[in-house]
Amino acid sequence: MGNTIVEFKNVTKQYGQGEAIQLANNDVNFTIEEGEFVVILGQSGAGKSTVLNMLGGMDTPTSGTITVAGQEVSKMNDKELSEYRAGTIGFIFQFYNLLPSLTAIENVSLVKNIVKSGPEPMEMLRAVGLGDHAKKFPSQMSGGEQQRVSIARALAKDPKIILGDEPTGALDSETGVIVLELLSNLSRKQGKTVILVTHNADIAKCADKVIRMKNGKIREIRINESPVPVREVEW
Amino acid sequence: MLVRKMTREIRKNLGQFLSLFVLSFLAVSLFACMKASNISAYNKLGDLRKETNCADGWIFSENFSSEDLSSVKALSYITSAQRRLHFKATAEGYDQAQLEVYGLEEDQVSMPYYVTGNKLDLTSKDGIWISESFAKEWDLKVGDPFAFSAYGQILNKRIEGTIVSPEYQYLKADKDLDIIAKNIAVIYMPVDGLSEYFQGLPGGLPFNELIFTTNRSDVKSLESSLDEALHGNYAVLCDRDDMPGIRIMKDELAQHDQFAITFPVVFLAIAILVIMTTMNRMIANQRTQIGTLRALGMKKRKIIFHYLSYSFIVSLLGSLVGVFVGTYLFGEGIAAIFRAWYLIPGWTVEMDASFALIVILIVLACTLATYFSCRKVMNVHPAASLRPAAPKSGKSTLFEKLPFWSRLGFSSQYNLRDIARGKLRSFMGVFGTAAGMMIMVAAMASITTIQDASSWSFDKIQNFKNEIDFSDDITLALAESYKAKYGGELIQTSAIEIAKEPHADSSKKKTTSLMVTEGAGYYRLTNVDRDITGLTPGTCAVTMKLARSLDLREGDTFYWHLYEKNTWYAAKVGLINRHPNFSGVTMLRDDYEATDAGYLPSLLYSSSDSVDALDQPGILAVHDDKDLKESFDIMMEMIYAMLFVFVVFAAILPIVVLYNCGNLSFHERVKEFATLKVLGFTTKKIRKLLSLQNLWLSIIGVFLGAPFGKVMLQYMFDSNGDSMDYPVSAGFLVYLVSGLFVMVVSVLVSYMFNKRIKKLDMVEILKGIE
Known part of the structure; x- marks a missing residue:
């Protein structure tokens, strides 16, 4: 493992005003090292997605600082956040969020509109095993295939960090394993920092670091000395 | 409860419902403004003709004897008749205005309508009754002296009254291209007031007109019996349609009747497109709500009525406001403009049953359009409608067969596919901008056409000073x-x-x-x-x-x-x-x-240089080319005044439709845009992506609408009758300026989405994925 790439320092996020205030994150502190495969674990409403959203530059903290790859994300304006999302983060959604009117290859290629460098889109599609699905539209592919296209799209930007919000949540177990293995390999073989948010404790067994959250607070940060290979996990 | 749901949702979709309101308002108000002034014109014209016993037929001859008159009066279908003499004269002073003088020996048919002064006194030798429009222009009052010349004589008279002739709603001097009230007047006077001046003429002045009223509707069918009664001693028999003073007004009103239908149809068509696309989207979005309502046991009919009430209420409100604003503001404005040209006493605005009909028609059309949008979801089984509809599947479109498809960038491919996916919405965008372009070209070309006609007239035809x-x-x-x-x-x-x-x-x-x-x-x-x-x-x-x-x-x-x-x-x-x-x-x-x-x-x-030609025997007036050009200048002033109205309409149409297109496109793709934003697309880039489509639709609209602008303007010029031949002249500049105007509107509309894209809540929207 290398240097610290993510640092959450006293991060609090509250929604609403007056009596209706809700603390989604309450004094959250953690660090993530470069190349780590991290799982943020928690039940629904634990505040894990808020962490991911702030980390992804989609939301800003009410207080505290978030530093990613030396940049203070919590202080960025709209334009800087766009650049940050474009250059640093690769996002994988639970429901894939592919553009239905674009084919697989076009969905991957569209990031070339914002990031000129990085790997070839076709290469990325092949890397996720979908080289022969390039001309298919999302509606012509299974959920697992769509999620793989979504991963290829994230990779085509060559991001420093890959964020996944319940990336296997909409998939059956068998397909979920394929996707998870792909993500874990990104960390293990390519040295990418992969951060997944899930409520599935079994997935956490494969991670280098598990951050467990409850009621907006971090309950535990655990380093997995010997992560279980993805193929051996069942859920 | 459903009412609350409706009002809140109308508020939430204010942009679209406001568009529907504006469009139904425009459709009805355009109809109302044309129609309200027309109805009043027809009614007041009817009153005028009744009050003055306006002639149904005119017979012209070199001279009618009293025996001729008696023979005509004796015909069973003739209800009244009189002979009169008519000649042209020139005012002494008053820019040598043209005068249509009528010498009367009795006052039974086509009597003057009195505005001020005394009634016609057939024994008065000095009195004349003169057009109110002319008197007003020159500030002439009852009792003022007035001199005019005819047949080498100067007649010194006194104004006894100001009048409107039932035979001249349209009163234009021969030298003018259009109505200039100060250049022409009708004068009624007793024939006795003329005899002292024209005794020297062989036969005095002839009674060259015989006018009559009849109980038959087709005056021309009486020709053979009139011919018999007059022993062939006449030249022409005319009915009201032959009299320019009456016919041109009638044509004008007919033209307004036509416009009252044509223009609202365009707005109605766009309103229907807006309502269909809006309701399609709303109902698709509320599919699960509809499923829930049905699962709760609400009757299908009640749910349909609920959704119909959206467009029913909004289009009804728009139409009702349109009726009143169209009638009392726009219509009164139109009537005021035309009152300055056409002479119908008491002309203002009135409504009739057709107003209720157009409101019903527009509300019905909008409500029906909603019904067709609702029907689809209602026919889905409640259990199925509880689940979200299957996402629109991406599929190959015709555009992909284009030879250069693979060379197109992401934005182009993405938008082309979106156009293929939202055909109705895209059609609305093209149709609206085409209509806007059409109006704009017509407006701009009206200027160049008048300029062109002016140079045609003065540089080619008239080679004199x-x-x-x-x-x-x-x-x-x-x-x-x-x-x-x-x-x-x-x-x-x-x-x-x-x-x-x-x-x-x-x-x-x-x-x-x-x-x-x-x-x-x-x-x-x-x-x-x-x-x-x-x-x-x-x-x-x-x-x-x-x-x-x-x-x-x-x-x-x-x-x-x-x-x-x-x-x-x-x-x-x-x-x-x-x-x-x-x-x-x-x-x-x-x-x-x-x-x-x-x-x-x-x-x-x-x-x-012929200026010294005045005051010489046999010369009525001298007009230099400046005088002759005056009519063109007046027409230009009119065109400039109209231009503003045209430009407003030309702007409203693309704004309304492009805003709606953008809005619908935005809502349909909001999750996609949120995804793009998460991927790192900037607000500017997403706005460009959104506006690119509107830009294309506008460009297509501009090209499609451009030729119709010329057609529309030619139709408008031609509807003035055969006496005018104004070939529409629209050069490259006309199209360029009009096209640029529409495109600028289109680009400005895209900025209306800037704030929304900026505020796009990535977290909320992506969370909402079912």
């Missing part, structure tokens, strides 16, 4: 002497009837004008391509629209007779010519003199 108008008592020798003194070309103008066969009956002949020139080049003819051309001796030129209406071609023979005489002559068409505001036949003097019709010039076109 001054027009010297002769009075009716001019002699040929005197006219020749003026020609010798001032140089130029003598012109005779006469009213004639022409037909393809001699002695044709009324249905086959046309009343028009004859212009006899000397072919000296002071008055030039232009051919159908508007190039200057000459007239071959022995032939005549017939203006294009007249030739078309009579199916005359070059080389054909036609027949004509002077309006007041019954001798027909044959002539050959040597040229089909065009003139912006003259319709009729042009003939060379030598050819005319070869007939026995009697040559007597009415004008002298001269290039020399």
